[in-house]
Amino acid sequence: MIRLDKVTKFYPSNLGDQYIFRDLSFDIPGGHNIAILGSNGSGKSTLFRLIAGSEYPSSGRIITDLTLSWPVALATGIHPEMTGRENARFIGRVNGVTDLAAYEERIKLFSGLGIHFDLFVRDYSSGMRSRLAFACSISIDFDVYLIDEVTSVGDANFRKRAKDALQRISDHSNVIMVSHQMSELRKFCDSAIVLDKGELTFYNDLEEGIERYQAL
Numbered sequence: 001m002i003r004l005d006k007v008t009k010f011y012p013s014n015l016g017d018q019y020i021f022r023d024l025s026f027d028i029p030g031g032h033n034i035a036i037l038g039s040n041g042s043g044k045s046t047l048f049r050l051i052a053g054s055e056y057p058s059s060g061r062i063i064t065d066l067t068l069s070w071p072v073a074l075a076t077g078i079h080p081e082m083t084g085r086e087n088a089r090f091i092g093r094v095n096g097v098t099d100l101a102a103y104e105e106r107i108k109l110f111s112g113l114g115i116h117f118d119l120f121v122r123d124y125s126s127g128m129r130s131r132l133a134f135a136c137s138i139s140i141d142f143d144v145y146l147i148d149e150v151t152s153v154g155d156a157n158f159r160k161r162a163k164d165a166l167q168r169i170s171d172h173s174n175v176i177m178v179s180h181q182m183s184e185l186r187k188f189c190d191s192a193i194v195l196d197k198g199e200l201t202f203y204n205d206l207e208e209g210i211e212r213y214q215a216l
């Protein structure tokens, strides 16, 4: 379970503080593959960053007893001044991977980065960076994978590899996924959370959630 406890999140702007969530308490149930649905700007990415811990709430807290991956689009923890291999090794070590050499090789193979794996990440394209981040994430055992752009990262070949890996993962772990493509969500998710005006609603049935979202 992932619990949002009285979470408030706002961003300062030239028009004053823009509130995304105000005093929001919500339990994201475990054991589901959940699609996050909401219109542009409703706060899906913000929610992801809060859950992943890559951004703090303005007040309140997020509590969980689960291990969570990081959203790939953020490429959180990927350091531009290190090579892909050094990044992989660092991420592996931080996440308690025991066989680091095997982990590195898995990432090199999965990311398809070839010789770029030993070049500085600062010289990567954004697609290459996302491929590295996704490969690092998918090669670690997490309880929940936060998936934000699997369908749009890299070329057709990589996308197929990513989807196959995700399919394997969703058999034994859970995913929380953001995508504007309903076909993708239908492939991996069984339930939904709809974001609207700072409120979250959980739908046990994905189709019910999609219907609600489309009616917004």
Ligand SMILES: Nc1ncnc2c1ncn2[C@@H]1O[C@H](COP(=O)(O)OP(=O)(O)OP(=O)(O)O)[C@@H](O)[C@H]1O
Pocket (backbone or CB within 6 Å): 011, 012, 018, 020, 038, 039, 040, 041, 042, 043, 044, 045, 046, 047
């Ligand atoms: N770092 C930031 N600084 C200021 N405002 C931000 C920041 N990040 C997000 N916002 C604002 O917060 C709101 C929610 O943004 P967010 O990216 O979470 O929405 P989203 O639902 O993921 O949108 P989309 O479907 O377009 O990707 C938007 O109004 C956005 O402008």
